[in-house]
Amino acid sequence: MAKYTPAPWQRGSTRVYALFLALPVGMFCVFYLYPVFETFVLAFQRWDGLSPVRTDVGTANFLALLGDSRFHTSLANNLRWLVFYVLAPTGLGLGLALLANSLVRGKGLAKFVYFLPYTLPPVAVAAIWRWLYEPSAGLITRVLDEVGLGFLAQNWLGDTAIVTYSLMVSAAWWSVGFSFIVFFAGLQNLPRECLEAARIDGATAWQTFTKVTFPLLWPSTAVALGMSSVDAMRLFDIVWAMTAGGPAYSSDVLATQMFDVAFGRLKMGEASAIAVFMLFVSAAVVLPFIIYMARRVEEASNDN
Amino acid sequence: MTTEQSASWLRHGFALAIGLLMAIPILVAINTSLKTPAEVLDVLSLPASPTFANYAEAWNRLGATFANSLMITVPGVALSVLVGAIAAYPLAQIRGRTGFVIYMFLLTGMLVPYQIVQIPLFSLMRNLGLYNSIPGMWLVHVAYGVPICTFFMRNFFASVPRSMFEAAMLDGCGHAQYFYKVLLPASGSGLAALSVIQSRAIWNDLLFAMTLTSNDSARPVTVALNALTSGFVVQHGTLMAATIITIGPILLAYLLFQRAFVAGVLGGSSK
Numbered sequence: 001m002a003k004y005t006p007a008p009w010q011r012g013s014t015r016v017y018a019l020f021l022a023l024p025v026g027m028f029c030v031f032y033l034y035p036v037f038e039t040f041v042l043a044f045q046r047w048d049g050l051s052p053v054r055t056d057v058g059t060a061n062f063l064a065l066l067g068d069s070r071f072h073t074s075l076a077n078n079l080r081w082l083v084f085y086v087l088a089p090t091g092l093g094l095g096l097a098l099l100a101n102s103l104v105r106g107k108g109l110a111k112f113v114y115f116l117p118y119t120l121p122p123v124a125v126a127a128i129w130r131w132l133y134e135p136s137a138g139l140i141t142r143v144l145d146e147v148g149l150g151f152l153a154q155n156w157l158g159d160t161a162i163v164t165y166s167l168m169v170s171a172a173w174w175s176v177g178f179s180f181i182v183f184f185a186g187l188q189n190l191p192r193e194c195l196e197a198a199r200i201d202g203a204t205a206w207q208t209f210t211k212v213t214f215p216l217l218w219p220s221t222a223v224a225l226g227m228s229s230v231d232a233m234r235l236f237d238i239v240w241a242m243t244a245g246g247p248a249y250s251s252d253v254l255a256t257q258m259f260d261v262a263f264g265r266l267k268m269g270e271a272s273a274i275a276v277f278m279l280f281v282s283a284a285v286v287l288p289f290i291i292y293m294a295r296r297v298e299e300a301s302n303d304n
Numbered sequence: 305m306t307t308e309q310s311a312s313w314l315r316h317g318f319a320l321a322i323g324l325l326m327a328i329p330i331l332v333a334i335n336t337s338l339k340t341p342a343e344v345l346d347v348l349s350l351p352a353s354p355t356f357a358n359y360a361e362a363w364n365r366l367g368a369t370f371a372n373s374l375m376i377t378v379p380g381v382a383l384s385v386l387v388g389a390i391a392a393y394p395l396a397q398i399r400g401r402t403g404f405v406i407y408m409f410l411l412t413g414m415l416v417p418y419q420i421v422q423i424p425l426f427s428l429m430r431n432l433g434l435y436n437s438i439p440g441m442w443l444v445h446v447a448y449g450v451p452i453c454t455f456f457m458r459n460f461f462a463s464v465p466r467s468m469f470e471a472a473m474l475d476g477c478g479h480a481q482y483f484y485k486v487l488l489p490a491s492g493s494g495l496a497a498l499s500v501i502q503s504r505a506i507w508n509d510l511l512f513a514m515t516l517t518s519n520d521s522a523r524p525v526t527v528a529l530n531a532l533t534s535g536f537v538v539q540h541g542t543l544m545a546a547t548i549i550t551i552g553p554i555l556l557a558y559l560l561f562q563r564a565f566v567a568g569v570l571g572g573s574s575k
Contacts (some may be wrong), residue, residue: 016479017394021406024391031447032413035428036423042423099319103310106319112562113323116330119558119565120509121528127533127547128333130541136373139332139347146348173329178569185570199319234417237305237510241530255419265513268423275420286415293411 007294036279042272061273071274074245074252077164078235082285083252085232088172090224093179098209100180101187118177126241129170133157157243158256160250166250171238175231179224186220187213219296223265226289233282252276337544344540358545365538368520369528374505374553375438376524379504380445385495387446388453388462393483395454398460398468399424407458413451422515429463429516444516445506452505456572460494461487497568500561507554525550557565 026220043061043202047054065071117125125281132139133156156166194216198208198248236255240243246258252260254274264270338343338354363370395407425444426435434440464487472482488495510526517523529550532538538546558565 013397013479017398020390020394020479020483024387024410024454025406027387027447028410028413028450029445030418030428031425031436031450032421035424036416037419038424049426096322099315099322102315103319104316107314110323111317111566113326113565116555116558117326118569119504119554121510121526121529121554123508123510123530123533124547124551127529127543127550128329130533131336132329132332133542134540137345137347137540139328142347158343161348181566185566199336231415234419237508238420241510241533244534255417258419259422259489259511259514262423272423275423278417280416290411290415 003274014027039093039272039275039279042268042277045272046267048266048267049262050266057269061270064270065273065277068203070252070257072250073249074254075250075277078232078253078281080164081168081235082229082232084168085175085235086225088168089175090179090221090228092172092176093181094221094225096176096180097187098213100184103229104283109155111181114180115177117174118181119143120174122174122237123241125170125174126238129173130157130242133166158247160247163243163247163251167239167242171240174238175228178227182220182224182227183217186217190216222289222292226286226293229285229289233278235283256283333544333547336540337548338457339541341539341541358471358539358541359549361539361542362546362549365532365542366525366528366549367388369523369525370536370549372520372522373524373526374439376441376445376501376522377506377553380506381499383442384446384449384453384502385457385498385505387450389457389488389491389495390483390499391450391454392457392461393479393487395458396464402455407454408455413448414455414477418511423510425512426515435516436522438517438522441513441522441524445502445509449502449505453502454570456498456568457491457494459571460491460498464490493567494571496561497566497571499568500557500564501568501572503557504554504565562567 042054044058045054045057046057096110096114100107100114103110109187128149135141135153135155135158139148140155140156144150144153154162156164165238182216189215194212195208198212203211235253237253239253239256240259243251245256249257254277258271258274258278261267332347335350336347337358338356339351340355340357343351345350345541391410395403397403429435429440429444432440434443463538468486469482472486477486507524508526509524512531513524517527520528529546532543532546537545
C-alpha cells in the first residue's frame with residue numbers, strides 16, 4: 001500500500017486554520033468563558049457592582065437563596081415553563097404542521113401566517129398582549145362580555161394565581177411558529193413510498209400517523225423539543241416586558257429575579273448565585289440535546 | 305359530496321379559522337394604532353376615519369432609538385455572519401478529533417443562558433469604554449453570535465463539494481484566497497439565511513441592550529418600547545403605533561425574504 005503523502009497545499013494548513021480560528025475563539029473566551037468564570041467567583045462575594053470593594057462571604061449567598069421564598073417561586077415557575085414549553089408549542093406546532101400539510105390550496109399562506117408571530121420581538125409581543133389582556137377594555141374581556149361569558153373575565157395579569165398561565169398563552173402564540181416550521185419541513189421531506197405503502201396496506205389515518213409518520217418525524221421532534229428547552233431556560237424578555245415578575249413576584253422566573261437583584265438592587269453576589277444555579281439547571285436540560293445534535297451533524301458529514 | 309371532499313373542506317375551513325385567530329393580535333394592534341383616544345376604548349370597533357396622530361406621537365418618542373436599532377443591527381449582522389464563516393471554514397476542513405473538539409467547545413455556548421453573563425459583561429464593557437455605545441453593541445452581538453453562526457456556516461460549508469476546494473488548490477489558490485474569492489461568493493444562500501436569523505436576533509434583543517445602554521445615544525428601539533409599555537402614562541393608541549413601528553423592519557424582512565427566514569431558522573437548529 002502506498003504511503004500517504006499530504007498534497008502540497010495540506011502542508012502549513014494548520015497555521016492558516018489557527019489564524020482563522022483566533023478571532024472567534026478569542027471572542028468566545030472573553031465573552032463566554034471569562035464571564036461564566038467571573039460569575040462563579042462573584043457568587044461567593046458581596047459587591048454592589050460599582051465600588052472597588054468586593055467582600056468574600058463564603059456560601060452565604062447560596063444559603064440566603066435556600067431560605068428565600070421569592071427564589072422558590074422563581075424556580076417553580078421556571079420548571080412550569082420548561083414543562084409548558086416542551087409540551088405546548090411542540091404539540092401545537094405538530095398539529096398545525098399536519099393541518100397545513102394536508103391542505104390542497106393555501107399551503108403557502110398557512111405557512112406564512114402560522115410562522116409570522118415567531119419573527120416578532122418579544123417586547124412587541126408583550127406590548128400587544130398587555131393590551132389584549134387589559135382587564136376592562138382589552139379584547140379578551142370584551143369578547144367574553146359580548147358572548148355572555150363576562151363572568152369568566154379575570155384580571156389576567158394582575159391575579160397572582162393565573163398570571164403565569166396568561167404569560168404562557170402569549171408565549172405559545174409567539175413561539176409555536178418555530179415548532180410548526182420544523183415539523184412542516186420534516187413532513188415535506190418524508191419519503192412518499194412509506195406513506196403510499198401504508199395506504200395500500202389499508203392503514204387508517206391514525207395508524208399511519210402513529211406507526212409511520214410520527215416515527216419518521218423523530219429528527220424534527222428532537223429539534224423542536226431541544227430548542228424549546230433551550231428557549232425555556234433562556235426565558236426572560238416576555239416575562240420582563242409583560243409583568244417584570246409581578247405582581248408580588250408571582251410570575252418571576254430565575255432570569256427575571258436575577259436581573260432585578262443585580263441591576264435593580266445592586267446585589268451582584270446574590271444575583272450571581274442565582275446565575276450559577278441557572279447554569280447548572282440549564283446544562284442538565286440542554287447538554288444531552290447539544291451532544292445529540294453534534295453527533296448527528298458528525299454522522300451526516302462522515303456520510304459525504 | 306363524498307366524505308373525503310367534505311373532510312377536505314372542513315380542514316381548509318379549520319386552517320383558515322386558526323390563521324385568523326393567529327393574526328388577530330396583530331390586526332387588533334394595527335386597528336388600535338389608527339384610532340383616536342376616545343375610539344380606543346371600544347376595541348371591537350373600527351376607526352371612523354383612520355388617524356396617524358398616534359404614529360407621529362410614537363415617532364417622537366422612539367425615532368432616535370429606531371435609528372440606533374438600525375445602526376446596531378446592520379453592521380452587527382454583517383460582522384457576526386462574517387466571523388461565523390471565518391470560524392466555520394477551518395472546522396469544516398479539518399477532519400478528525402481536533403476540529404470536532406474545537407467545534408464542540410464553541411457549541412457549548414448554546415447552553416449558556418445569556419442572563420448569567422450580564423454582571424461580568426456589564427463591568428467588562430465599562431472597563432473597555434464601550435458601555436452605552438453602538439460599537440459596543442456590535443462587539444457584543446458578534447461575540448454572542450459566535451456559537452450559532454459557526455454552527456450554521458460549518459454545516460453549510462460541509463455541504464459544499466470538496467472537489468471545488470481541491471480544484472482551487474491545484475490552481476494555486478491559498479486558503480484565504482479560496483475562502484474570500486471562491487467559497488463565500490458560492491455560499492450566497494447560506495449567508496443570506498444566516499443574515500436573516502441574525503437580523504431577527506439582534507433587532508429583537510432586549511436583554512443585552514438593557515444591561516449595556518443607558519440613554520438614547522445608543523439605546524435600541526426595543527428598550528424604548530419596553531419603557532413605554534411599563535410606564536402608565538401613554539395612550540394605548542400611541543403604544544400600539546410604537547409597537548407597529550418596532551416590528552416594522554422585521555416584518556418587512558419576513559415579507560421580502562420569507563424563504564431565507566425559514567431556511568435560516570431550520571438551518572440554525574438542524575442539519
